[in-house]
Amino acid sequence: xxxxxxxxxxxxxxxxxxxxxxxxxxxxxxxxxxxxxxxxxxxxxxxxxxxxxxxxxxxxxxxxxxxxxxxxxxxxxxxxxxxxxxxxxxxxxxxxxxxxxxxxxxxxxxxxxxxxxxxxxxxxxxxxxxxxxxxxxxxxxxxxxxxxxxxxxxxxxxxxxxxxxxxxxxxxxxxxxxxxxxxxxxxxxxxxxxxxxxxxxxxxxxxxxxxxxxxxxxxxxxxxxxxxxxxxxxxxxxxxxxxxxxxxxxxxxxxxxxxxxxxxxxxxxxxxxxxxxxxxxxxxxxxxxxxxxxxxxxxxxxxxxxxxxxxxxxxxxxxxxxxxxxxxxxxxxxxxxxxxxxxxxxxxxxxxxxxxxxxxxxxxxxxxxxxxxxxxxxxxxxxxxxxxxx
Amino acid sequence: xxxxxxxxxxxxxxxxxxxxxxxxxxxxxxxxxxxxxxxxxxxxxxxxxxxxxxxxxxxxxxxxxxxxxxxxxxxxxxxxxxxxxxxxxxxxxxxxxxxxxxxxxxxxxxxxxxxxxxxxxxxxxxxxxxxxxxxxxxxxxxxxxxxxxxxxxxxxxxxxxxxxxxxxxxxxxxxxxxxxxxxxxxxxxxxxxxxxxxxxxxxxxxxxxxxxxxxxxxxxxxxxxxxxxxxxxxxxxxxxxxxxxxxxxxxxxxxxxxxxxxxxxxxxxxxxxxxxxxxxxxxxxxxxxxxxxxxxxx
Amino acid sequence: xxxxxxxxxxxxxxxxxxxxxxxxxxxxxxxxxxxxxxxxxxxxxxxxxxxxxxxxxxxxxxxxxxxxxxxxxxxxxxxxxxxxxxx
Ligand SMILES: Cc1ncc(C[n+]2csc(CCOP(=O)(O)OP(=O)(O)O)c2C)c(N)n1
Ligand code: SF4
Ligand code: SF4
Ligand code: SF4
Ligand SMILES: [Mg+2]
Numbered sequence: 094x095x096x097x098x099x100x101x102x103x104x105x106x107x108x109x110x111x112x113x114x115x116x117x118x119x120x121x122x123x124x125x126x127x128x129x130x131x132x133x134x135x136x137x138x139x140x141x142x143x144x145x146x147x148x149x150x151x152x153x154x155x156x157x158x159x160x161x162x163x164x165x166x167x168x169x170x171x172x173x174x175x176x177x178x179x180x181x182x183x184x185x186x187x188x189x190x191x192x193x194x195x196x197x198x199x200x201x202x203x204x205x206x207x208x209x210x211x212x213x214x215x216x217x218x219x220x221x222x223x224x225x226x227x228x229x230x231x232x233x234x235x236x237x238x239x240x241x242x243x244x245x246x247x248x249x250x251x252x253x254x255x256x257x258x259x260x261x262x263x264x265x266x267x268x269x270x271x272x273x274x275x276x277x278x279x280x281x282x283x284x285x286x287x288x289x290x291x292x293x294x295x296x297x298x299x300x301x302x303x304x305x306x307x308x309x310x311x312x313x314x315x316x317x318x319x320x321x322x323x324x325x326x327x328x329x330x331x332x333x334x335x336x337x338x339x340x341x342x343x344x345x346x347x348x349x350x351x352x353x354x355x356x357x358x359x360x361x362x363x364x365x366x367x368x369x370x371x372x373x374x375x376x377x378x379x380x381x382x383x384x385x386x387x388x389x390x391x392x393x394x395x396x397x398x399x400x401x402x403x404x405x406x407x408x409x410x411x412x413x414x415x416x417x418x419x420x421x422x423x424x425x426x427x428x429x430x431x432x433x434x435x436x437x438x439x440x441x442x443x444x445x446x447x448x449x450x451x452x453x454x455x456x457x458x459x460x461x462x463x464x465x466x467x468x469x470x471x472x473x474x475x476x477x478x479x480x481x482x483x
Numbered sequence: 484x485x486x487x488x489x490x491x492x493x494x495x496x497x498x499x500x501x502x503x504x505x506x507x508x509x510x511x512x513x514x515x516x517x518x519x520x521x522x523x524x525x526x527x528x529x530x531x532x533x534x535x536x537x538x539x540x541x542x543x544x545x546x547x548x549x550x551x552x553x554x555x556x557x558x559x560x561x562x563x564x565x566x567x568x569x570x571x572x573x574x575x576x577x578x579x580x581x582x583x584x585x586x587x588x589x590x591x592x593x594x595x596x597x598x599x600x601x602x603x604x605x606x607x608x609x610x611x612x613x614x615x616x617x618x619x620x621x622x623x624x625x626x627x628x629x630x631x632x633x634x635x636x637x638x639x640x641x642x643x644x645x646x647x648x649x650x651x652x653x654x655x656x657x658x659x660x661x662x663x664x665x666x667x668x669x670x671x672x673x674x675x676x677x678x679x680x681x682x683x684x685x686x687x688x689x690x691x692x693x694x695x696x697x698x699x700x701x702x703x704x705x706x707x708x709x710x711x712x713x714x715x716x717x718x719x720x721x722x723x724x725x726x727x728x729x730x731x732x733x734x735x736x737x738x739x740x741x742x743x744x745x746x747x748x749x750x751x752x753x754x755x756x757x758x759x760x761x762x763x764x765x766x767x768x769x770x771x772x773x774x775x776x777x778x779x780x781x
Numbered sequence: 782x783x784x785x786x787x788x789x790x791x792x793x794x795x796x797x798x799x800x801x802x803x804x805x806x807x808x809x810x811x812x813x814x815x816x817x818x819x820x821x822x823x824x825x826x827x828x829x830x831x832x833x834x835x836x837x838x839x840x841x842x843x844x845x846x847x848x849x850x851x852x853x854x855x856x857x858x859x860x861x862x863x864x865x866x867x868x
Contacts, residue, residue: 484833484835485833496793499798501826508827509823538787541794707855
């Protein structure tokens with residue numbers, strides 16, 4: 094059914110279709126609407142779940158950890174400070190190989206305190222062992238949440254999945270979303286969670302044991318491998334979704350007007366909309382330009398990136414988070430992927446913009462395209478700073 | 484009749500690496516005997532977690548999970564919620580465990596949340612009066628004047644400067660259905676309280692005094708004796724409360740001066756050096772006397 | 782490699798760890814004055830004491846006893862004695 098839905102409503106509805114049994118969360122802008130909608134669904138009996146409204150994000154993540162260890166499907170959502178506060182638990186959930194799904198309504202990190210969108214919060218948890226997907230629009234956010242449970246619960250993956258959605262830009266914006274009418278079809282796509290090891294009085298295992306030096310590395314290696322393996326699972330989940338529901342946004346990456354492109358803009362999330370519009374204009378003006386969308390930031394789509402970029406001249410990477418003391422984050426990983434494959438003919442330029450909710454305009458994109466032709470391997474330079482405050 | 488073979492089937496088995504004479508492991512054993520096999524336990528980081536689950540070993544024969552230091556109560560909330568959601572809560576006890584640090588300091592917030600939401604969880608705090616797992620640093624439950632590695636005694640100090648936090652009363656302030664304080668030195672009393680807690684639906688708090696050999700610095704054989712002396716001096720009042728009302732106290736059978744308790748422990752050794760130390764012992768006696776008065780222990 | 786490595790342990794697997802090697806002393810149950818009060822069972826931190834109220838015959842599992850001496854200290858009728866382990 095086609096509906097005009099706020100991003101948060103689309104996300105909660107996607108979550109509802111996945112039928113989690115335990116949800117726990119703590120409010121933080123811009124995640125609040127998601128948990129409000131879910132609470133209402135539970136209150137109205139539209140979602141049969143235990144909704145545990147906790148006293149902090151640390152506990153929200155801990156509640157879903159405990160519930161997930163019992164073998165039930167679980168969900169939480171947060172943003173920014175809340176994500177940083179729960180980071181310790183996110184590491185723990187991944188380390189214990191629990192298939193929790195969570196939404197991060199991406200928001201800047203304090204100080205200064207700022208409730209608007211960028212991706213600094215997500216970057217703070219990039220090494221936790223959680224799979225990190227990024228949605229471009231409300232429709233993809235809806236679909237991606239259903240896929241996320243399937244990926245997390247794959248027996249060879251068993252890792253948490255974070256679905257990143259841009260705060261406000263998606264969470265508080267209304268778009269047309271086609272929702273799935275048949276819960277049976279979703280159940281067919283996403284069969285019930287079946288965990289071999291769980292907290293169960295009939296089979297009383299001990300979870301979260303002390304891993305001494307003799308075994309710690311092997312435990313981490315297993316997690317590392319599972320993350321690598323999840324690449325196939327993410328792609329399969331997207332393809333199977335397409336077969337059943339007809340929508341597809343790429344596997345780990347997606348490309349837009351990439352045939353014969355000499356310049357490519359790489360980005361994640363909602364900014365891709367603006368970029369694609371700008372690229373349409375540039376194409377009309379005869380520029381050989383395309384877009385590479387990163388759908389999965391962890392696992393990092395190295396092979397796809399190399400295949401897509403190895404023959405282009407100029408790459409422009411939109412950095413919506415910074416690494417003080419180094420530079421860009423996404424651009425560094427892209428440059429490294431290419432160099433690893435002995436490709437050094439591509440100039441990878443990372444530009445930092447859009448921090449703390451500052452608009453990324455079509456003009457910004459046009460300017461960057463012009464700039465990148467004259468520059469080489471820019472490492473996360475800030476774009477569009479207001480001189481009066483410097 | 485208990486045979487050698489049967490001891491191997493206890494729900495908390497031997498083979499753990501706790502110190503010789505550890506009263507924490509003693510208490511866990513007593514508690515598990517009452518709770519039985521239909522129990523799911525969570526555990527905060529701390530001595531118990533480390534000495535009972537050194538992979539691939541585990542002393543637990545019930546489903547058990549350790550996550551982090553400060554979230555035992557929240558993880559237990561999640562376990563309880565999952566059981567409810569699956570319709571499997573009936574007949575299963577959810578036990579959350581933590582040391583005094585994991586309970587009264589870093590874990591206080593998540594514990595308060597669990598109490599507030601009144602989850603059907605029994606929270607047990609094994610109170611050995613310091614962060615033992617990390618090498619005897621002070622906690623909010625370290626007693627007045629005790630030496631710990633971060634509240635050392637010295638020329639300018641008699642050790643821990645602040646009195647022990649009254650954690651059970653913080654629990655009672657949440658108006659949970661049952662709060663109790665017990666001691667490893669009184670097994671029948673402890674087990675009676677566990678039995679009662681097991682029979683009550685809702686959040687329960689049980690704090691158990693568990694002497695610690697290297698932390699308190701005494702000969703291992705005195706673990707029980709010290710636990711009993713803590714009660715008989717009035718320093719560790721044992722009681723039960725329903726909601727905000729105390730419903731029973733364990734009377735002191737023969738009042739013992741605090742000195743008898745203090746002198747057996749290296750952590751109070753510095754109080755026995757000179758007159759200034761004597762004056763400190765008087766202050767500790769005052770704490771005991773106030774407890775006796777306030778809880779009606781005699 | 783197995784997914785459980787380092788994070789999930791089997792119930793009671795600690796039994797493979799024979800902690801008896803920690804002990805410098807071990808108890809001797811004398812079977813003379815025992816009243817069958819069971820305190821030695823309650824107080825043993827390892828859970829290695831076993832016995833029977835009726836026959837008043839108690840003993841301990843030397844594979845796991847750490848020799849703390851609590852059983853001997855707490856026996857109300859001094860029917861347990863600690864002796865040095867010959868090593
Ligand atoms: C967030 C965090 N901070 C600090 C630690 C280090 N730490 C582990 S256990 C512990 C002390 C445990 O003390 P307590 O809770 O009293 O239990 P005990 O070991 O005394 O039984 C500390 C400080 C940790 N694991 N996690
Ligand atoms: S340090 Fe104390 S609490 Fe920890 S195992 Fe040893 S005796 Fe028990
Ligand atoms: S010496 Fe200690 S460990 Fe050994 S049987 Fe006696 S109480 Fe148990
Ligand atoms: S403590 Fe002594 S009297 Fe009591 S059962 Fe044991 S051996 Fe017998
Ligand atoms: Mg402690």
